[in-house]
Amino acid sequence: MTEIDRERLARLLAAERGTWTARHQRSRAVLEASAASLLGGVPMTWMAMAAGGFPAVLAGARGARVTDLDGHTYIDLSLGDTGAMAGHSPASVVAAVHRRLAEAGGATAMLPTEDGRAVAAELAARFGVPIWSFALSATDANRWVLRLCRQVTGRPKVLVFSWCYHGTVDESFVVAGPDGPQVRAGNVGPAVDPTTTTRVVEFNDLDALAAELAARDVACVLMEPALTNIGIVLPEPGFLAGVRELTRAHGTLLVNDETHTFSAGPGGCTQAWGLAPDAVTIGKAIGGGVPIGAYGLSAELARLVAADRAADLVDTGGVGGTLAGNALSLAAARATLEDVLTAGAFARMSALAKRYAAGVETVVAEHGLAWSVVRLGARAEYRFIAPAPRDGGQSAAAGDSELDDYLHVALANRGVLLTPFHNMALMSPATTEADVDEHSARFAEVVSALVA
Secondary structure, eight states: OOOOOHHHHHHHHHHHHHHHHHHOHHHHHHHHHHTTTSGGGSSSGGGGOOTTSSOOOEEEEEBTEEEETTSOEEEESSGGGGTTTTOBSOHHHHHHHHIIIIIIOOSOOSOOOHHHHHHHHHHHHHHSOOEEEEESSHHHHHHHHHHHHHHHHOOOEEEEETTOOBTBOGGGOEEEETTEEEEOTTOOOOSSOGGGTEEEEOTTOHHHHHHHHTTSOEEEEEEOSSBOSSSOBOOOTTHHHHHHHHHHHTTOEEEEEOTTGGGGSTTHHHHHTTOOOSEEEEEGGGGTTSOOEEEEEOHHHHHHHHHOTTSOTTTTTSOOOTTTTOHHHHHHHHHIIIIISOHHHHHHHHHHHHHHHHHHHHHHHHTTOOOEEEEETTEEEEESSSSOOSSHHHHHHTOOHHHHHHHHHHHHHTTEEOOTTSSEEEOOTTOOHHHHHHHHHHHHHHHHHHHO
């Protein structure tokens, strides 16, 4: 297999960063001025993560295109790390938001709307759990579901899979180490050590899962049906069925976080793979760019929640938020689900992701690189390991931040954006075959420069 020349990589990365800096002087000036009033110089600290040394400043976005303040337009394969999976400003969402704000009026009034019923019914049909409630992010949806699971089971702990992605949920920042669970490096100011609240095992390891559930102190398993944000790690045959069997046998609830795995289809992996969780959480994509999160409960779990009179779910119980379920976000979600992220759209998006993955595989094979490409519906990602990793620990060990940065900034300099945090490409209803083929050509160019 071809080895990467690290000195050559360093030279190429420095050159690409120089090009980025030279082409983004207006963005750089805005960011420098922002440092006086914004933490890290950006509205949210993760926006500072940029392979070029600093991010471009957004001027506008439409469909599958983003334009920065310096006038450069990009094919956007990041799509807000799934927040814009519907594409940027889809017409039906824009119209729904306009009707809510300009015609009906009232973005938030702490009152229910007809859109809430429609969105909940659509999510129920797609994911197979009948009772839904809303949040402003998937992180909040996950937090609230964890509280509900602990409440109805009377158990204190949760279980996650090592290197999982569940937003900024405190309990999820724990990984499997050689001597047992350990706090994930870089975790900021946890309220308590998450190893005291959380059990953790590697993905695809049913024996380890059985051993951890045997203590019968786990309220729920919170899982992505396929790991994301650490590459894409797919479940091995029988694994998800085994998880469901073990959780039922040990009286543990099962929560599917479909925030990123929604890419698998209209009802995420839950629908595509015929899964039967006790709860589903989701966010980002269903709002068409407007902040929203949601969680759905099985009929039995909803019954248990409602039957517990000691839990104050309408006031002090800590489940909710003033803006959760607001009229604007639900109007946007209804339009997104009914008109944009439809079954037909997912079929086209998945075909594009298959085309994308094939383009990457061709280049990888041509240069004899020990990289792998994994696809989950409309989402695809390459990782610097072959064969593809079977768990989060293997995938994390294959990380290469310098190589990541080179590929990201080199592609951005050629008009293609990938997700800043990892090598993820996502297709939207507005993405075209020409967009995918342009990425394939530019990817071949930057990889050829690296291994020449």
